[in-house]
Amino acid sequence: MSAPRPAWMARLQQALEHPDPEYFDRFQPPEDGGRESAVLMLFGPSEHGGEEVVLTERAHHLRSHPGQVSFPGGSLEAGEGPTAAALREAHEEVGIPPETVDVVAELPPLFLSPSAHVVTPVLGWWPVPTPFASVDAGEVHRAERVRVDHLLDASIRFTTVHPMGYEGPAFEVDGLYVWGFTAMLFSRVMQLAGLEQPWDPGIRRPLPERFHPRGPSSGRRGTTPYQEGRR
Incomplete structure (x- = not known):
């Protein structure tokens, strides 16, 4: 049976209609733009009640952000819009059929200055999730x-x-360590949707060493888009 969109998605859309959602305004892209990409924030019904969200963990041997958790997504191809790119990447990465996704909204694009990426989050509802x-x-x-x-x-x-100075929200659940851009975006969306629960940001933990930058750029502050958060 196809599950209807949860009510909080309508609240989120209404919140985004306000002229200045603080988080998205802070990361507003510059006039000259940047490298365009998109991510799919895909939610679906849980058999336990409520919703679930699709997350991926990058391969651990990759030179760029090994083992980091993210939403499916990637760069836009020529002539492609953010929604099309997000759906294509989700299909290419984890086999989610684009036709099964109910696209709810494109969120305001976010500029990640270290990598000069302009990332558009695409909110999707998966009324009948399939194996992936x-x-x-x-x-x-x-x-x-x-x-x-x-x-x-x-x-x-x-x-x-x-260790290079970034501080931000993080989650550790189901063997996944969620931090950086993914954690910040999820947190902000939950706030705007009215779902966030009280938590103690004063509980601080050092970022596990496996996520520290590698290679010749590791000595530079802010070398990865996942470190973007404070300016």
């Missing part, structure tokens, strides 16, 4: 549907502290 998994193990280590209520549980939320 990593299509290319060389790129995606695992793909999971994670319960939203688990991510919002204060007991698994904390502030992660990067």
Whole structure:
């Protein structure tokens, strides 16, 4: 049976109609733009009640952001819009059929200055989820549907502290360490939707060493878009 969109998605759309949602305004792209990409924030019904969200974990051997958790997504191809790109990438990465996704909205684009990427989050509802998994193990280590209520549980939320100075919200759930851009975007969307639960940002944990930058750029502050958060 096809599940209807949850009510909070309508609240989120209404919140985004306000002239200045603080988070999105802070990351407004510059006039000269940047490299365009999109991510799919795909939610679907949970058999336990409430909703689940699709998250992927990048392959651990990759030179760029190994093992980091993200929403499916990638760069726009020539002549492609953000929604088309997000749906295509989700299909290529984890096999989600684009025709099964109910596209709710394109959120305001966010500028990640270290990488000069302009990322458009695309909000989607998956009324009848189908089995999915990593299509290319060389790129995606695992793909999971994670319960939203688990991510919002204060007991698994904390502030992660990067050795190069970044601080931001993080979650550790179902063997996934969610931080950086993905954690910030999810947190802000939940706030605007009226779903966020009280949590203690004063609980601080150092970022695990496996996520520290590698290679010749590792000595530079702000070398990865996942570190963007404070200016």
